[in-house]
Amino acid sequence: MKKRAAWILLAIPALIFLIFIAQYAASPVLYTVKDDSVTSSHQNPEALKQISREQSETVLPLMSEILGSTGTLVLNIKLKDFDSAERDLKEYMERSRQLDRMVINLDMSETELAEFRRNNQKNVQSLEELLNDTRRFDELQSLEIRYRDENRPELLYSVMYEGETLRSRVAENFKGYQSRSDAMVNTSTKFELDTAAYEESVEDFEEIVAAIDAEQETRSTTTHAPATPYRLSIAVTPDHGVYRDRLLIAGNLTGRTIAGQNITLFIDSKTWTTTTTDDGGGYKAAFAIDRIRAGKHLVYAVYGSTYSDVVTFSVLPLDTALTLAVTEGTASGNRTFSGNLTAAGMPVAGAPVAITADGKAFLSATTNSAGSYALEGHLEAGTYRVRAVFDAVAFPLNASESETVLIEIAPSLLESPLLISAGILLLTALGAVWYVRRRRQPAPAPEEVSVAETEDEEAPAPVVVERPPVEEEENILATFARLAGEGSISDAVHALYLRLAGSIAVRHRIDGHAAMTPREFLAACRSISCIETLTRFIRRYEAVRYGGAVPDDSERQELVAWFEDLMKEEAGSD
Amino acid sequence: MTIRKKYLAAGGVIIWLCIITFFMILSYNLDLEIFFVLWLIGILIAVELIDPAFARPSYLRYLRYAIATGVILFGAIVANKVLEILNS
Numbered sequence: 001m002k003k004r005a006a007w008i009l010l011a012i013p014a015l016i017f018l019i020f021i022a023q024y025a026a027s028p029v030l031y032t033v034k035d036d037s038v039t040s041s042h043q044n045p046e047a048l049k050q051i052s053r054e055q056s057e058t059v060l061p062l063m064s065e066i067l068g069s070t071g072t073l074v075l076n077i078k079l080k081d082f083d084s085a086e087r088d089l090k091e092y093m094e095r096s097r098q099l100d101r102m103v104i105n106l107d108m109s110e111t112e113l114a115e116f117r118r119n120n121q122k123n124v125q126s127l128e129e130l131l132n133d134t135r136r137f138d139e140l141q142s143l144e145i146r147y148r149d150e151n152r153p154e155l156l157y158s159v160m161y162e163g164e165t166l167r168s169r170v171a172e173n174f175k176g177y178q179s180r181s182d183a184m185v186n187t188s189t190k191f192e193l194d195t196a197a198y199e200e201s202v203e204d205f206e207e208i209v210a211a212i213d214a215e216q217e218t219r220s221t222t223t224h225a226p227a228t229p230y231r232l233s234i235a236v237t238p239d240h241g242v243y244r245d246r247l248l249i250a251g252n253l254t255g256r257t258i259a260g261q262n263i264t265l266f267i268d269s270k271t272w273t274t275t276t277t278d279d280g281g282g283y284k285a286a287f288a289i290d291r292i293r294a295g296k297h298l299v300y301a302v303y304g305s306t307y308s309d310v311v312t313f314s315v316l317p318l319d320t321a322l323t324l325a326v327t328e329g330t331a332s333g334n335r336t337f338s339g340n341l342t343a344a345g346m347p348v349a350g351a352p353v354a355i356t357a358d359g360k361a362f363l364s365a366t367t368n369s370a371g372s373y374a375l376e377g378h379l380e381a382g383t384y385r386v387r388a389v390f391d392a393v394a395f396p397l398n399a400s401e402s403e404t405v406l407i408e409i410a411p412s413l414l415e416s417p418l419l420i421s422a423g424i425l426l427l428t429a430l431g432a433v434w435y436v437r438r439r440r441q442p443a444p445a446p447e448e449v450s451v452a453e454t455e456d457e458e459a460p461a462p463v464v465v466e467r468p469p470v471e472e473e474e475n476i477l478a479t480f481a482r483l484a485g486e487g488s489i490s491d492a493v494h495a496l497y498l499r500l501a502g503s504i505a506v507r508h509r510i511d512g513h514a515a516m517t518p519r520e521f522l523a524a525c526r527s528i529s530c531i532e533t534l535t536r537f538i539r540r541y542e543a544v545r546y547g548g549a550v551p552d553d554s555e556r557q558e559l560v561a562w563f564e565d566l567m568k569e570e571a572g573s574d
Numbered sequence: 575m576t577i578r579k580k581y582l583a584a585g586g587v588i589i590w591l592c593i594i595t596f597f598m599i600l601s602y603n604l605d606l607e608i609f610f611v612l613w614l615i616g617i618l619i620a621v622e623l624i625d626p627a628f629a630r631p632s633y634l635r636y637l638r639y640a641i642a643t644g645v646i647l648f649g650a651i652v653a654n655k656v657l658e659i660l661n662s
Contacts, residue, residue, distance in 0.1 A: 029603075032602065421650075
């Protein structure tokens with residue numbers, strides 16, 4: 001009674017506790033620092049610390065390495081150690097790629113870090129161009145020496161013009177690099193990063209521009225136009241334009257035979273086109289601004305070994321507008337992404353457009369002549385924020401992004417949440433059933449061995465001693481009669497009980513019957529059909545075994561009869 | 575001896591729960607799911623340690639049913655987490 005009261009006393013508070021805790025089952029997170037804010041304008045400083053710690057552990061060392069890389073890279077370019085600069089550039093690009101991945105994975109796309117990343121991407125491009133241009137400028141010096149030795153003034157003049165193009169390009173490049181410097185330094189200072197190497201790179205870049213300027217200046221003063229009987233003029237009208245504008249490049253050839261002569265036009269030292277002079281020696285060609293970077297460009301004309309002056313024109317960047325529409329695809333899980341790219345209302349043809357899902361580019365398309373693009377792509381089940389992005393330096397157009405489109409891909413039947421939940425629950429339920437019903441494997445009985453000691457044998461073989469015959473092996477009733485005849489009636493009834501209990505326990509899967517008292521065993525056998533006979537048997541057994549009663553012959557026969565009835569009953573129920 | 579083991583196991587599980595609570599408070603993160611899973615692990619270990627080889631005390635029999643219920647709840651938590659990941 002006492003035990004039952006204790007159980008009830010324990011069960012009531014447990015039940016109350018479970019009822020209280022059950023209301024939190026739907027949202028089991030009771031407290032986190034991030035949620036510890038009374039209003040949306042407040043936040044626990046501990047949560048901020050955690051975020052900044054996460055950033056500082058992963059991103060800040062990488063940002064520091066990136067800033068350091070620019071210093072050594074530009075220094076090596078300045079010292080004209082191009083092989084080392086090439087290696088530095090590769091490392092720098094790899095680190096920048098790592099930063100890009102990290103910013104996307106840590107979802108920092110709207111932070112100052114994202115601005116650092118964008119500026120760094122432009123710096124990567126800038127330094128790659130710087131390396132290529134300075135390397136080419138260095139090669140021009142070798143060519144200049146060779147052509148001077150060979151006394152080939154027309155080739156010297158082409159070297160001079162190419163040098164001019166490179167000078168202009170490096171100077172433009174520097175302007176961009178310098179303009180990003182303040183933003184880079186400010187962001188880095190906020191993150192407490194050392195910007196000395198980066199600032200040094202800006203100074204070194206400036207020195208490179210100055211050195212190229214000086215060398216080119218010397219080259220242009222020492223290089224004279226080859227003496228030819230012709231003169232070639234050139235002009236660009238107008239001297240600036242935007243995407244899709246047409247510039248007129250025209251001039252005159254004067255000399256002895258001027259009609260029908262081929263004039264080759266160069267833009268940024270690369271052959272652009274060849275045109276023919278008219279009867280008066282005039283030539284003209286229309287240049288459509290299309291796939292050319294924004295900025296200053298050089299143009300000159302060549303007729304044989306006659307060079308025109310170098311004239312410049314500027315291409316101004318235009319803002320672009322990009323649209324995105326997402327529709328169902330042809331296959332399950334597929335979506336069709338389509339839209340238009342325009343610049344000041346004009347369609348942009350042949351431009352690359354990247355489709356990003358949650359900041360990661362996963363498809364790329366090219367616009368057609370009408371400025372539109374359409375492509376189909378597959379996405380795994382889930383919700384995505386999709387955007388179209390245009391960012392191509394090859395076009396004189398500013399980068400643009402479309403509006404964000406939220407798309408949801410439903411899972412297939414096999415991925416259905418209901419099926420997955422049911423599968424997991426079924427597995428765990430099976431595990432629970434196995435856990436409840438499992439039985440321990442009984443440890444094997446140790447074999448008794450004795451060593452037969454003989455003087456002749458050095459290593460006597462172990463002899464297995466046979467165990468005495470167990471009761472199961474002989475007729476249990478004979479054992480009962482033998483033990484009763486010897487006067488051990490208590491052991492005799494115990495033998496009967498053990499055999500009976502063992503048999504019933506096996507048949508009805510009663511665990512641990514050997515550890516139970518006869519009463520406990522009887523309680524465990526409540527559901528068997530011959531419970532009344534078993535009750536009588538156990539009452540008599542207890543009286544003999546524990547009460548010390550000595551049954552007379554009729555009582556013994558009665559006990560044996562109950563035993564036989566129970567065994568028959570058990571055998572019949574099999 | 576069996577009684578002693580029973581109380582030792584109960585004491586061990588209580589200490590284990592106190593340790594879990596202490597570290598949850600220390601990390602400013604009180605999560606019932608984590609608490610429940612760690613309790614289940616603790617009780618499974620305790621039961622395996624006190625379970626006698628040739629007998630099955632009645633208190634262990636009832637405890638097994640409690641653990642089996644815990645395992646099913648654990649399955650529900652895992653299923654919920656899998657769905658959260660799939661939907662994210």
